[in-house]
Amino acid sequence: VKQAIRAFIVLVLSACASTRVDPPAASTPASSPPRATAAIDRSNPPQLGPPPSLQLPPIIRRELPNGLKLLIVEHHELPVADFILLLGTGGEGDPAGKAGVATLTAQLLEEGTTTRNALQIADQAAFLGAQLGASSSWDASRVGLHTPTAQLDSALALFADVALRPSFPATELERLRKERLTSLLQVRDQPRAIADRAYASILYGASHPYGQPLSGTEASTRAITRTDVQQFYSTHFRPNNATLIIVGDVRPDDIERKVASLFGGWQRGPVARSEWKEPPASSTTTIYLIDKPGAPQSSFRIGSVGVPRSTSDYFALLVMNTILGGSFTSRLNNNLRETKGFTYGARSRFDMRRAAGPFTASAEITAAKSDSALIEFMKELRAIQDTVPAAELMKAKRLRQLELPALFESTRDIASQLVPIVLYDLPGDYYNTYVQQIERVTQADVQRVARRYINTGRLAVVIVGDRTLIESSLKGLQMGGVEIRDITGQPVRP
Amino acid sequence: VNQVLLVALCYLTTAATSGAQAIRLTSEKYTLANGLEVILHEDRSVPMVAVNMYYKVGSGDEKPGRTGFAHLFEHVMFMGSQHVPVGMFDQLLEAAGADNNGSTNEDRTDYNIQMPSNALPLALWLDADRLGWLLPTMDQAKLDVQRDVVKNERRQGVDNVPYGRAFETIAAAVYPRGHPYSWPVIGSMEDLSAASLDDVKDFFRTYYVPNNAALVIAGDFNRDSVRVWVERNFGEIPRGPTLPPRPQPASVTVARDTFLVLEDRVQLPRVYWTWPSAALFQPDDAPLDVLAYVLAGDKNARLYKRLVYDLQVAQDVNAFQASNRLSSLFYIIATPKPGQTPTSVAQLVNEELTRLMRDGITDRELQRAKNTFRARRIDQLSSVQGKASLLNFYNYFAGTPNYAEEDAARYDRVTREDVHRVAHAYLEKPKVVLTVVPAGQAAMKVTGGAK
Numbered sequence: 001v002k003q004a005i006r007a008f009i010v011l012v013l014s015a016c017a018s019t020r021v022d023p024p025a026a027s028t029p030a031s032s033p034p035r036a037t038a039a040i041d042r043s044n045p046p047q048l049g050p051p052p053s054l055q056l057p058p059i060i061r062r063e064l065p066n067g068l069k070l071l072i073v074e075h076h077e078l079p080v081a082d083f084i085l086l087l088g089t090g091g092e093g094d095p096a097g098k099a100g101v102a103t104l105t106a107q108l109l110e111e112g113t114t115t116r117n118a119l120q121i122a123d124q125a126a127f128l129g130a131q132l133g134a135s136s137s138w139d140a141s142r143v144g145l146h147t148p149t150a151q152l153d154s155a156l157a158l159f160a161d162v163a164l165r166p167s168f169p170a171t172e173l174e175r176l177r178k179e180r181l182t183s184l185l186q187v188r189d190q191p192r193a194i195a196d197r198a199y200a201s202i203l204y205g206a207s208h209p210y211g212q213p214l215s216g217t218e219a220s221t222r223a224i225t226r227t228d229v230q231q232f233y234s235t236h237f238r239p240n241n242a243t244l245i246i247v248g249d250v251r252p253d254d255i256e257r258k259v260a261s262l263f264g265g266w267q268r269g270p271v272a273r274s275e276w277k278e279p280p281a282s283s284t285t286t287i288y289l290i291d292k293p294g295a296p297q298s299s300f301r302i303g304s305v306g307v308p309r310s311t312s313d314y315f316a317l318l319v320m321n322t323i324l325g326g327s328f329t330s331r332l333n334n335n336l337r338e339t340k341g342f343t344y345g346a347r348s349r350f351d352m353r354r355a356a357g358p359f360t361a362s363a364e365i366t367a368a369k370s371d372s373a374l375i376e377f378m379k380e381l382r383a384i385q386d387t388v389p390a391a392e393l394m395k396a397k398r399l400r401q402l403e404l405p406a407l408f409e410s411t412r413d414i415a416s417q418l419v420p421i422v423l424y425d426l427p428g429d430y431y432n433t434y435v436q437q438i439e440r441v442t443q444a445d446v447q448r449v450a451r452r453y454i455n456t457g458r459l460a461v462v463i464v465g466d467r468t469l470i471e472s473s474l475k476g477l478q479m480g481g482v483e484i485r486d487i488t489g490q491p492v493r494p
Numbered sequence: 495v496n497q498v499l500l501v502a503l504c505y506l507t508t509a510a511t512s513g514a515q516a517i518r519l520t521s522e523k524y525t526l527a528n529g530l531e532v533i534l535h536e537d538r539s540v541p542m543v544a545v546n547m548y549y550k551v552g553s554g555d556e557k558p559g560r561t562g563f564a565h566l567f568e569h570v571m572f573m574g575s576q577h578v579p580v581g582m583f584d585q586l587l588e589a590a591g592a593d594n595n596g597s598t599n600e601d602r603t604d605y606n607i608q609m610p611s612n613a614l615p616l617a618l619w620l621d622a623d624r625l626g627w628l629l630p631t632m633d634q635a636k637l638d639v640q641r642d643v644v645k646n647e648r649r650q651g652v653d654n655v656p657y658g659r660a661f662e663t664i665a666a667a668v669y670p671r672g673h674p675y676s677w678p679v680i681g682s683m684e685d686l687s688a689a690s691l692d693d694v695k696d697f698f699r700t701y702y703v704p705n706n707a708a709l710v711i712a713g714d715f716n717r718d719s720v721r722v723w724v725e726r727n728f729g730e731i732p733r734g735p736t737l738p739p740r741p742q743p744a745s746v747t748v749a750r751d752t753f754l755v756l757e758d759r760v761q762l763p764r765v766y767w768t769w770p771s772a773a774l775f776q777p778d779d780a781p782l783d784v785l786a787y788v789l790a791g792d793k794n795a796r797l798y799k800r801l802v803y804d805l806q807v808a809q810d811v812n813a814f815q816a817s818n819r820l821s822s823l824f825y826i827i828a829t830p831k832p833g834q835t836p837t838s839v840a841q842l843v844n845e846e847l848t849r850l851m852r853d854g855i856t857d858r859e860l861q862r863a864k865n866t867f868r869a870r871r872i873d874q875l876s877s878v879q880g881k882a883s884l885l886n887f888y889n890y891f892a893g894t895p896n897y898a899e900e901d902a903a904r905y906d907r908v909t910r911e912d913v914h915r916v917a918h919a920y921l922e923k924p925k926v927v928l929t930v931v932p933a934g935q936a937a938m939k940v941t942g943g944a945k
Contacts, residue, residue, distance in 0.1 A: 040727065043577060046616055123793075126865065178831070297646070334581070412876070
């Protein structure tokens, strides 16, 4: 028996009475409308029937003898299939001083194999009407394929070739190095990219991987060698560090056979996990101002080091952040956009990774309102620490519960929903219990996690904008010291 | 080696062609007594529904001095109506697990809502209320806050973005003064400031009438119930006055090659070549899409391979046919790498165009483009929201919602000769060439080298 694991997990989200939307008042029942000509009573929104139950397709789990795990979901609506080969190491595995190795390794997979050059790979993918792509996040590297099933065999062979037999041609490495250095030059034009990079650097410092850009710095981009790339690949691209997610118009036995013939010879290897120091903790709230002469808006990034994906507070944080800045009607967006008109949109986010990623509240604010906006940001970050009204809590919970079907619509959607299951070892019944887990979040939970993870006395406030327009008013707020930083987030000598 | 390759290529061509999947998207269409078009497409594969509402008005219908108004008005449509207090439009939908948005372009404005299927009555009730009862609670405050939001949208998307003003600069040069596409959809700050509450009321009474709208419902619903719901929600909204005649400008030509320069806060210059081209769904539209793909659609594309991959003198190159109802624009855009000049890159672009004009394209290039387009088209059918917006798009621009098969077929019919012909017919005509340069370096601008 080749299949080490053969588990069928049926995910059924049944809508119980408690997941119903409770509208203000009953009016016309939607299910039994009266005569078509009757005008409706418009004084109240219609009362909705119970939400539909979402029947998620079973996940079939298999494992090849070399340790490669397969997650297969059949989805026959369209003649397409999605594959994600997920490797359990991403940018967190970049060697010291070599930020960008993981993303460069992924990028180079498509630049040559032992039998195909970069142009041939691109030619065949386009010819098949397939989308092939490799990338790295902090926690993982991935090779993705989206293909019409009419071309499945050819596309899968190309996918396997790129994943298993990259040749890392030196000429392609040099071309991409040049491209990356030019992109780094262009970052100077982009206030939002400057803000993102400086914010990460200020929160995490130089000795933590999250403090460096995934795509590298100028120094690291110059320092990376072909050996670095080969070493990253040979260490982390191993079947025992990999899962292949398959979603689409396929039959499990058939696709397993095809995958086994392409990936069966892939050799196991020891996979080392990198270790790093905890990021520095801030003891004050500080405004870091980065000058962008002529900028009509100021880019705000406000927050602190947050939580890892493994946190037991995941669902409480999901609901709390939905209220604070995780939806259109959230407090930050409602205040800064819909009430004040300071911005086109304000939001907040806990970026949960294997280690604690950043919590960030952000917006692009019209320059003249930079100080007013900071007052409002701080007001909301403090107010979320008070008890949230029951109706507001309910709205946030319903949104996160009822949007679930939309996350499982296409093969691409389903495949990407399986990624965190694999990456963070979430339980097999994760999506079965998702609705109930959200239902359990209380007002007290929301308040507790807001107080625990958002400390308005210890925030980094990064603002990229026209210093001549905004510095004095920001200083006048006395919300924290104002430090001038350069575009990489480093101190500027006066 | 060549022979082996050839055999492989032939095999693949056969495989790719015979494996082509049928593209189907069919719907039922009817019209209410007040003129509202209704288009229904059932898809029970997921328990979701998408509603897409088209109003046949866009920035091209704006009055002089009010650029950006159609889009500003779109924002005001989310601020509530007589039975929906400010903020409740989005709150009700979020509490029902629905996602919603709107978009405006030169020719139309659309509003979409996607939701779990039980929330459909709410979406219809909300969309009907803002079509039938927007003005009773309309006030200056709603307009003012969205005016500020939209000005920030312009800052975020245009003014605080490198090269952000390029497209509006080009449009103003390609299109004659007064042409509906000669100003940007987002509008100018000055015109946004000028928009008044009376403008909102006039615009609403003129364009936001059932006889200027089309409602698509796609997804998991019961057809008989939905027909009743639509009638009960929308049926009593009175038909509006006859619509003002839509602009019918003469076809657009650029009299002679025009070279422009725009200084910006950028590290690298960027060159934009723009030609007027065939309108959406005109016979030359699909071949122009293929031409754009052959020039810059993938790594082997002519311009990408030569400028970015082989010579590495450009950081990026793009080409696309931006199709619109009245007329279209064909763009080529390239960013010289540090140390390269716009003029030297322009020379290489001209060389590649000359070669293409002389030799035409290969079967392989044509097939890559067709297969890629077909795959993209299938992907558009993977969500109820994608299908809903496609049905309204076809209904308005092609005259029937059931145009998916024909839309796919017009690409299948493109020949190498078609692509060669449209390259000559459009890209040899006079064009507008804009060079965006770092401040103080206007001398960098491309001034010729044109064929």
